[in-house]
Amino acid sequence: MQRAEQARIKDLNDDITNPDKKLSFADNGYLKAISGISAGAVFVINFLLKFCMRGLSNKEFHETQTKMNISVALKLTIARFVNSSLLLVIVNTDPGKWFQGGGLVYDANILLFMLAFQFPF
Numbered sequence: 001m002q003r004a005e006q007a008r009i010k011d012l013n014d015d016i017t018n019p020d021k022k023l024s025f026a027d028n029g030y031l032k033a034i035s036g037i038s039a040g041a042v043f044v045i046n047f048l049l050k051f052c053m054r055g056l057s058n059k060e061f062h063e064t065q066t067k068m069n070i071s072v073a074l075k076l077t078i079a080r081f082v083n084s085s086l087l088l089v090i091v092n093t094d095p096g097k098w099f100q101g102g103g104l105v106y107d108a109n110i111l112l113f114m115l116a117f118q119f120p121f
Helices: 002-017 025-059 065-091 104-115
Strands: none
Touching: 025 065, 025 104, 065 104
16 A cells, blocks of 8 residues: 555656646645645644743743743744745745645645634643
């Protein structure tokens, strides 16, 4: 089963790199499902990062609550930037495919939609 999935992904990769070949409806849906799953994983990791960064900042000795909150905000900003933005660009390395279905723009839109429903606390 795993080899069949790997062969399917390799075939899809070959189809995507050929600009003259149109993807079938099922293959296009498969790529978008993979994009949605990866965006969901980023969403979950961003949610868990909040607790990790608060835990790390609580172990530091801050003079005031404000300094502790600034420490949490700085750590969360850096971690979420790397997790959300840089990771999407690393996964979608070919700029020619960024605007195709299942590309960088699609991944970013799915992620932004999911993050819109994440609670800020």
